[in-house]
Amino acid sequence: MTIEAVLFDFSGTLFRLEQDETWLDHLTDSGGDPLDVEAQTELMRRMTAPVGKVVDLSADHQHAWENRDLDPELHRKVYLEVLRQSGVPQVEQAKALYDRLIDPSQWTPYPDTADVLKGCADRGLPVGVLSNIAFDIRPAFTERGLDAFIKEFVLSFEVEAIKPDPAIFRTALDRLGASAERTLMVGDSAEADGAAADLGCAFALVEPSPTSQRTDGLVTALRTHNVL
Structure with a gap:
């Protein structure tokens, strides 16, 4: 051929997507402690997995997950939920990281x-x-x-x-x-x-x-x- x-x-x-280490410096878990290296690595894996479900989702979020690459709003909604379930419970921290993830630069x-x-x-x-x-x-x-x-x-x-x-x-x-x-x-x-x-x-x-x-x-x- x-x-x-x-x-x-x-x-x-x-x-x-390879994060600058400073991206995750400010992230804290539910107890206010910084995420350890293992948690950071798993976080990035979940955010970049090409297929498959990475966390357990409600029916509403499951719909968003299945259609995330068709609709920017659904994409944002479900990945903020993935971040929350992956040890980033602070909404503003999750939003700041998400914005980096979708920045082509x-x-x-x-x-x-x-x-x-x-x-x-x-x-x-x-x-x-x-x-x-x-x-x-x-x-x-x-x-x-x-x-x-x-x-x-x-x-x-x-x-x-x-x-x-x-x-x-x-x-x-x-x-x-x-x-x-x-x-x-x-x-x-x-x-x-x-x-x-x-x-x-x-x-x-x-x-x-x-x-x-x-x-x-x-x-x-x-x-x-x-x-x-």
Whole structure:
């Protein structure tokens, strides 16, 4: 198969949310004590998990969780609840942290993100970013000069469909003018991103490891599929 277009997931694939340690310095538990390192680590895991339920939720919050990437208000509502249940009971503290989590400038690109995006562009391959997300991630690319390499951003809250729904993949393929059989989807979730294979796309799985540990995951994924 000759790959003629590439789709990338965002979180855990091209970028990763890696907090500045000062983000969590002010956070306290219900007793007023600072969160320990273990609690901080678990907190960030819950805030960035691509699929699955991370805490027990009421029916109302469960609805918000299932639809969080379709509606910014539901996203905010349920993640404030996740923060509360994860040891951040102070509402103002939770709101301040949430605002950081949805700030595109706070996200860190993987070391090979720029090279891979530029490499695709140099080969004339149209690139799309396909993300289950409830906020605009374009500034994360624009601030780093990477937006020039992206033909289309297909964001769930804008197109009203979330992976693994085939509709969001079809939207991305249509916008790129690409056939599924000649498109590679790269992502960190076999469940969500891997559903592209049901339409006929090739799929490459990358690990959502810290950026300091995964230095060439994207390059390796694309070379495996003879893209670079």
